[in-house]
Amino acid sequence: xxxxxxxxxxxxxxxxxxxxxxxxxxxxxxxxxxxxxxxxxxxxxxxxxxxxxxxxxxxxxxxxxxxxxxxxxxxxxxxxxxxxxxxxxxxxxxxxxxxxxxxxxxxxxxxxxxxxxxxxxxxxxxxxxxxxxxxxxxxxxxxxxxxxxxxxxxxxxxxxxxxxxxxxxxxxxxxxxxxxxxxxxxxxxxxxxxxxxxxxxxxxxxxxxxxxxxxxxxxxxxxx
Numbered sequence: 001x002x003x004x005x006x007x008x009x010x011x012x013x014x015x016x017x018x019x020x021x022x023x024x025x026x027x028x029x030x031x032x033x034x035x036x037x038x039x040x041x042x043x044x045x046x047x048x049x050x051x052x053x054x055x056x057x058x059x060x061x062x063x064x065x066x067x068x069x070x071x072x073x074x075x076x077x078x079x080x081x082x083x084x085x086x087x088x089x090x091x092x093x094x095x096x097x098x099x100x101x102x103x104x105x106x107x108x109x110x111x112x113x114x115x116x117x118x119x120x121x122x123x124x125x126x127x128x129x130x131x132x133x134x135x136x137x138x139x140x141x142x143x144x145x146x147x148x149x150x151x152x153x154x155x156x157x158x159x160x161x162x163x164x165x166x167x168x169x170x171x172x173x174x175x176x177x178x179x180x181x182x183x184x185x186x187x188x189x190x191x192x193x194x195x196x197x198x199x200x201x202x203x204x205x206x207x208x209x210x211x212x213x214x215x216x217x218x219x220x221x222x223x224x
Contacts, residue, residue, distance in 0.1 A: 005058055005152065005154065005170060006057065006058050006059030006062075006094070006095045006098055006152065007013045007057055007058075007059060007110070007155075008057060008058045008170055009055035009057055009092070010055065010056060010057060010058050010061060010170055010175045011055065011056045011061060011175065012055065012056070012176075013027060013028060013031070013054075013056055014061075015054065015056075016061050016064065017057040019061075019158060019176075019177070020061070020065055020068050020158075020169065021068065021221065021224040022064070022068060027041070027056075027064055028052060029041075029044055029077075030043065030045050030064055030067055030075070031044075031045050031050075031054075031056070031060060031164070032046070032049045032050070032051075032052065033048050033049055033066070033077070036118040037061075037079075041078070041081075042077075042081055043081070044067065044077055044080045044084060045060050045063045045064060045067075045082050045084070046060065050169045051182050055134055056176070058095065058098075059095030060185045061096060061098070061156075062098040062146070062153045062156060062223075063084075063097045063098055065142065065145070065156060066097050066138070066142045067080075067141075068139050069137075069138035069139075070122075070123060070138060070140055073164050075123070075220060076101045076119075076120060076123060079117050079118055079119045079120065079123070079159065080117075080119065080123065082116075082117035082118070082119075083113050083114060083117035083119050084096065084097065085108070086113040086116060086117060087102060087110065087113050088153070090106075090109050090113065091106065091109070098152065098153045099151055099153070100143075100148045100151040100152070100153070101150060101151055101163065102125075102187075103125070103135060103137075103139060107126050107133035107134060108133065110125055110133075111126050111128070111133055114126065118162070122137045123138075124136055125138070125139040126139070144157075145157040145158075155167050155168065155169045156169075158166045158177050158217070158221070159177075159213075159216070159217045159220065160220065161220075164213055164216070164217060165179050165180070165213050166178070166179050166184055166213060166214065166217040173208070177217060177221075178212055179206065179210045179211075179214045180204075180210055182204050182206060182210075182214070184214040184217050184218050185218065186195075187200055187204075187211055187214035187218070188214070188215060188218040190203070191211075191215055197212055197215075197222060
């Protein structure tokens with residue numbers, strides 16, 4: 001898995017927001033920055049704004065997926081920007097939160113970056129438990145959603161259910177949610193047309209259980 005996969009342009013901003021279950025305005029704010037209460041904020045994810053028409057890269061999508069774990073809270077732009085900038089410098093990679101090293105062997109550096117940036121405890125990736133660094137709930141949830149290849153996030157699970165086989169892979173179906181190489185949206189369309197789970201399974205040569213997982217994901221995504 002090449003590091004350049006993180007630079008691969010994958011989605012429009014609207015498509016990325018839909019896959020992440022975010023308001024597009026929220027994703028745009030994280031990617032491009034903006035003005036809030038008369039104050040200009042730089043992007044959290046991108047080093048510099050690239051314009052609203054810029055495609056969302058795989059690395060940007062993944063880092064937004066991590067921030068999504070805080071979607072019920074207002075994200076502190078300045079502190080997170082400072083934190084990500086420091087982690088980016090420390091690890092020497094453009095998308096540090098899409099790499100496995102910070103979450104495993106780099107926990108000490110993450111703690112230092114959190115402290116130096118003044119990151120609120122609610123947004124930390126690492127917490128100290130009996131002086132031992134452990135992943136916070138948000139960081140652990142993100143790590144569990146990702147399949148790592150050569151320390152790079154290569155595949156992402158969009159479904160909240162940890163048992164779900166639904167995956168987003170930049171090399172499969174143009175990075176759209178799929179089960180066994182079959183897009184979940186296609187499974188949903190066949191189900192909406194009146195086909196039974198068994199009929200769909202036969203048509204695509206997939207287990208009935210996979211069909212049901214695809215439908216469960218689509219149902220949850222459409223209800224979000």
